[in-house]
Amino acid sequence: MSNPVHDWIDSVVKSNDVVLFMKGTKEQPMCGFSGRVAQILQYLDVPFTDVNVLASDELRQGIKEYTNWPTIPQLYVKGEFIGGCDIVTEMFQNGELVKLLSDKGIPHRAPTA
Template sequence: MNKAQIHELVTQHPVVLFMKGTKQFPRCGFSGRAAEILKRCNVDFVDVNVLAEADTVPELREYADWPTIPVLYIRGEFIGGCDIMTEMYQAGELQAKLGDLMRQPA
């Protein structure tokens, strides 16, 4: 995946999580925790398995200017990795940023 494809994904979808593995089968603890946080927020998100294509990780690192995986984008805005997501979630900031993207519980 190249930078143009990454840009298209993050601008076409409201919430995108670049992760190792998928939301159903995360391949690392940090990616699993990031996906779980978004699930707890009750939000639909696109998961991109960075392990699927060898060039995705270096292209994403350059695009996001961020060294680690996972990487979260909300409405095209870079949010950060797992630690930032965790801190924002615990403070209620992530839920505020997601706003109307969060589904109401049934």
């Protein structure tokens, strides 16, 4: 049976190169973890779509079911689930995130040492 929320999430993930499902918005994060991932993407000048999971309980629950991942935020690049705050932060710190963005052809700014 089709789930309308999952179908909507799927369409957003597949039609945007970089999507961050977060609490709040990139302009006004409502949680530190969401804010940190948004800050990393903004620091790297990555164009991304933000989806506020606080807009609806269905969406907040639906994204967790969609990935089978219990926490928010969730980052997707070219339709692939990358991870949450800890994973994205670690990937940013060790250079894997920039490599991933380059490999996927996502425009970004190289971080300064």
